[in-house]
Amino acid sequence: MTVHSSTRVRAGRLASHALVVAIALAIAVPVAWVLLASVKDKSEFYGSPWTLPDGLHLQNFVDAFVHAHMGAYFLTSVFVTALALVFVLAVSVPAAYVIARFDFRGKRIVETALLAGLFVNVNYIVVPIFLMLVGWDRALRELMPSGFFIDNPVVLSLVYAATSIPFTVYLLTAYFRSIPSDYEEAAALDGASRLTTMTRVMLPMARPAVTVVILFNFLAYWNDFIISLTLMPGDGKTLQVGLLNLFTAQKAAADYGRLYAGMVIVIVPVLLVYAFIQRRLIEGMAAGGVKG
Amino acid sequence: MTTISAPPTDVGTPVPAPRRPRPGGTRGRGSGRFVFLCLLPALVLFVVFMIVPTVNVFRTSLYAWSGFSPDPRFVGFENFARLLDDQQFIRAFQNTVALLVVVTVVTMGVALFLAAVMTRQRMRGRTFYRFVLYVPSVLSVVVIAAIFSAVYDQENGLINGTLQALSLENLEQVWLGDQQIVLYSVAFAMVWQSIGYYMVLYMSSMSVVPEELYEAAALDGASSVTQFFTITLPLIWQNLRTTLTFFIMSAVNLSFVLVVALTGGGPDGSSEVLLSYMYKQAYTNSTYGYGMAIGVVIFVFSFLVSLLVSRTTRREPLQF
Numbered sequence: 001m002t003v004h005s006s007t008r009v010r011a012g013r014l015a016s017h018a019l020v021v022a023i024a025l026a027i028a029v030p031v032a033w034v035l036l037a038s039v040k041d042k043s044e045f046y047g048s049p050w051t052l053p054d055g056l057h058l059q060n061f062v063d064a065f066v067h068a069h070m071g072a073y074f075l076t077s078v079f080v081t082a083l084a085l086v087f088v089l090a091v092s093v094p095a096a097y098v099i100a101r102f103d104f105r106g107k108r109i110v111e112t113a114l115l116a117g118l119f120v121n122v123n124y125i126v127v128p129i130f131l132m133l134v135g136w137d138r139a140l141r142e143l144m145p146s147g148f149f150i151d152n153p154v155v156l157s158l159v160y161a162a163t164s165i166p167f168t169v170y171l172l173t174a175y176f177r178s179i180p181s182d183y184e185e186a187a188a189l190d191g192a193s194r195l196t197t198m199t200r201v202m203l204p205m206a207r208p209a210v211t212v213v214i215l216f217n218f219l220a221y222w223n224d225f226i227i228s229l230t231l232m233p234g235d236g237k238t239l240q241v242g243l244l245n246l247f248t249a250q251k252a253a254a255d256y257g258r259l260y261a262g263m264v265i266v267i268v269p270v271l272l273v274y275a276f277i278q279r280r281l282i283e284g285m286a287a288g289g290v291k292g
Numbered sequence: 293m294t295t296i297s298a299p300p301t302d303v304g305t306p307v308p309a310p311r312r313p314r315p316g317g318t319r320g321r322g323s324g325r326f327v328f329l330c331l332l333p334a335l336v337l338f339v340v341f342m343i344v345p346t347v348n349v350f351r352t353s354l355y356a357w358s359g360f361s362p363d364p365r366f367v368g369f370e371n372f373a374r375l376l377d378d379q380q381f382i383r384a385f386q387n388t389v390a391l392l393v394v395v396t397v398v399t400m401g402v403a404l405f406l407a408a409v410m411t412r413q414r415m416r417g418r419t420f421y422r423f424v425l426y427v428p429s430v431l432s433v434v435v436i437a438a439i440f441s442a443v444y445d446q447e448n449g450l451i452n453g454t455l456q457a458l459s460l461e462n463l464e465q466v467w468l469g470d471q472q473i474v475l476y477s478v479a480f481a482m483v484w485q486s487i488g489y490y491m492v493l494y495m496s497s498m499s500v501v502p503e504e505l506y507e508a509a510a511l512d513g514a515s516s517v518t519q520f521f522t523i524t525l526p527l528i529w530q531n532l533r534t535t536l537t538f539f540i541m542s543a544v545n546l547s548f549v550l551v552v553a554l555t556g557g558g559p560d561g562s563s564e565v566l567l568s569y570m571y572k573q574a575y576t577n578s579t580y581g582y583g584m585a586i587g588v589v590i591f592v593f594s595f596l597v598s599l600l601v602s603r604t605t606r607r608e609p610l611q612f
Contacts, residue, residue, distance in 0.1 A: 012516070016409045023406065024424045027484065030439050031427060033450060037442070091337060094330035104327045110335065117342055119595075123545050123567055124587060127574045128345035128352065162341035165334055194326045223432035226549055240434045244553060247438050256442075263438050267431060274430045278423055282492050 034267075038260035060261035064246070070262050073242035080157045080228070080238060081221040087161035088168055088217055089210070095165075096172035097198050101181070117166030123226060129159060130230050151234040159231060160221045168213050175209035176202065215281050222270060239266055349591065352584040364581065371585035380561050381586065384569040385593075387475055391565065392543035392597070395482045399539070400532075403487050407494035408520055412506070422495070425488035433485075433546070437553030440481045444468050468555055471562040478554065478563055482546055490535055497531035498524055526607075533605050540597050544590060566590050 038060055040053040065071040098104075099111060133149040140148055149155050179202065187197045203210070225240035232238065237245070243262050250259040274281065353371055357364035375381050406425065410418045428436065443450040444467035452464045467477045501524060509519045525532075548567035551557055557564035557572065564572075567590060574583035 009516075013413060016405075016413070017415055020406055020409050020415065020421060023402065023487070024421050027428060027488070028424050030443050030450060031431075034439055034442065087337075091334040095334035098327050098330040102323065102327050104324070110331065113343070114338070117338065119541075119598075120342060120346055121541060121545050123548055124590060125342065125345035125349060127571070127580070127583060127587070128348040129341060131352075131580065132345065132348070158337070159341055162337035165338045166342070169334065194323070198330075219430055223430075225432065225434050226552070240432050243432075243434045243438065247434065247441070247553070251441075259438060260442075263435055266435055270430050270432075271427070274427070275423075278426070282422070282426065 031267075034260055034263055037256065038264040040257065040260070057257065060257035061265070063258045064261040064265060068242065068246055068258055068262060069237075070239065070242055070246075070265050073237050073239045074265065076153060076236055077222060077239040080153050080160070081218060083154065084157035084160035084221045085214060085217060087157055088164055089213070091161065092165055092168040092172060092213075093203060093206075093210075094198065096169045097176055097202055099169065100173045100176035101184070114166045114169055118170060120166075122163040125163075126227055126230050129227075133231065151232050151236060153232070153236060156228055156231050156238075157221075159227060160217075160224070163227075164217050164220060168217065171213055172206065172209055175206050179205050211280060215277060218273070219270070349584050349587040352581055353588045355581040356579075357581045358578050367581070371582050372588075374582065375585060375589065380564065381569060383561055384564040384566050385589075387562075387564060388544060388547065388566045388593075390475060391479055391482065391547050392540065394476075394479050395486075395543055395547075396536070396539040398479070399483045399486050399490055400535070402483070403490035404494055404525075406487065406491045407498055408516075408524060410491075411495050411498045412516065412520075412524075422488075422492065425491055427488065428485045429489040431485075433549040434553050436481060436485055437550060440477070440484075440554060441468070444477055469559055471559055474555060474559065474563045478547065478550060481550060481554065482542075485546065485550075486542060490538075493531065493535055494528065497528040501527050529605075529607055533602065536601050536605065537598055540594055540601065544594055566593070 036053055039056045039058065040060075041057045044051065044053060044057075099107065130150075133155065136149050137144075137147040183201055183205065184197050187201045192200070223240065225238070225244055228238040229241050229244070232241070243259075243266050246259045246262045250256060352364070354366060354368060355364035356367045356370070409415055410421065415421070431439075444452075446452060446466055446469065449467070451467065455461060455464050465473055468474055505523050505527075506519055509523060514522065544565075544567060547565045548571070551563055551565050551568045552571070555563045557568050566586060570583045570586040570590065572583075573579050573586060577583075
């Protein structure tokens with residue numbers, strides 16, 4: 001290789017590395033800016049956006065947690081997300097196991113329907129789900145005048161769980177299929193029932209897949225706002241809808257401090273989870289991507 | 293994932309082992325009941341909350357229904373006929389297509405570039421960069437909307453504030469208030485959100501391309517750009533095709549949630565997309581039948597585009 005071409009290679013390499021750094025900065029700066037702005041005093045929001053905060057103005061967080069009810073919304077979100085994860089695993093693990101391991105009549109139909117379900121995004125059907133729940137409430141009006149299905153966090157978690165069944169079952173089924181059946185045969189020889197085999201033998205072995213499922217569903221549930229906005233229009237809100245309200249209010253009243261503090265409350269748990277499990281998350285995603 | 297529900301990746305799926313005889317298939321009595329009980333809860337939830345609503349999208353589209361009137365009135369394809377004359381609908385459709393094209397091309401290009409640099413050039417600190425670039429994928433759309441509303445703010449925003457500080461006032465724009473610009477502002481936020489996700493997907497498929505291929509090409513004097521187009525790109529083609537399906541889904545869905553939170557479809561409908569217009573018809577306007585006709589269009593549109601993309605990008609899979 002000539003000297004000339006190797007300098008050119010080096011220059012190209014330097015330029016492309018610089019571009020990567022620039023893109024990473026373009027991603028990091030707005031996020032960091034919001035984190036910093038959450039401790040700024042009201043007066044500091046005017047003028048240059050690059051000034052650092054004078055001190056820790058933690059009143060913003062008090063405002064967000066107490067006055068804007070972000071604390072209460074936070075609890076709602078934790079509850080709904082956790083319950084939805086329980087629901088989705090409780091129904092998807094047995095279904096995926098059975099699809100992976102047993103032959104039964106109608107199996108093709110079940111598999112095809114679930115596969116088609118992968119392509120039905122919940123955004124497409126949120127309106128009919130809402131109308132259905134309203135209809136059920138109407139039918140129950142005699143029994144429960146104040147309604148049951150709308151504004152119910154449990155129903156919201158059920159809808160979350162139900163709409164992520166195709167994705168969850170698909171992923172778990174593929175993983176169960178990859179586990180050799182020797183283990184189950186051994187368990188059966190030891191006299192284990194089918195239920196015991198599933199919960200005590202297969203489930204622990206499927207832990208990597210279950211972890212990935214929990215991660216992705218956690219992000220989907222925690223970050224959703226369209227479904228919770230639609231199905232919980234009352235006072236009990238999830239964190240994202242609460243933030244959306246703060247965001248809308250800020251547009252009118254220019255109360256930035258509260259908004260940024262609210263954003264930090266929403267971002268921090270997710271960032272913490274992400275920082276802890278990022279390798280697993282990215283590897284999990286990567287495994288799927290390669291196979292594509 | 294960013295996206296409301298995770299895209300249908302087969303995440304974490306190991307390559308399926310050769311099929312073995314299934315233990316349950318030949319087992320004696322009781323396996324039928326076990327199978328039934330295991331499937332029942334999942335299927336009930338799936339049917340009630342996914343199949344029934346999906347069927348209802350199609351069925352309701354044939355009715356005129358205000359939601360409050362007790363009886364929907366059957367009108368056949370009248371809702372669809374009205375769509376053809378609805379300028380706002382046409383605009384929303386155009387915006388969706390524009391976002392689909394622009395966001396896909398830009399995101400794919402940047403993500404491929406990043407992935408290639410990070411995997412091929414063994415860039416120092418790439419774990420850190422990967423961490424940073426993937427952060428937007430775990431943020432919610434409301435957070436992203438709030439971030440970009442701060443970035444685009446007319447007076448004190450990151451962009452205009454910086455331009456003022458640099459005395460470049462003439463470059464300032466009303467990023468979210470200008471009908472000519474707002475769609476690009478939305479597109480930029482979408483690209484910002486999804487680059488890291490696709491970069492990770494591409495990195496993983498690039499990392500399994502055998503090193504010998506590149507070494508041989510380097511001996512022949514091929515530059516890294518040539519290597520990228522002659523080795524990397526053909527070998528990750530299947531992965532690219534898969535991500536195209538995700539791009540279609542996210543152009544329809546991510547654009548919706550982002551538009552609802554960031555611009556509300558404004559100013560004057562200039563950033564409206566198909567799903568946000570449907571949502572508006574259903575809630576603000578209470579014309580459910582009309583809204584669901586838009587829903588049918590969305591279903592058919594995303595299905596046809598996916599089919600078209602999958603057909604036109606089909607190649608003989610390359611082995612390595």
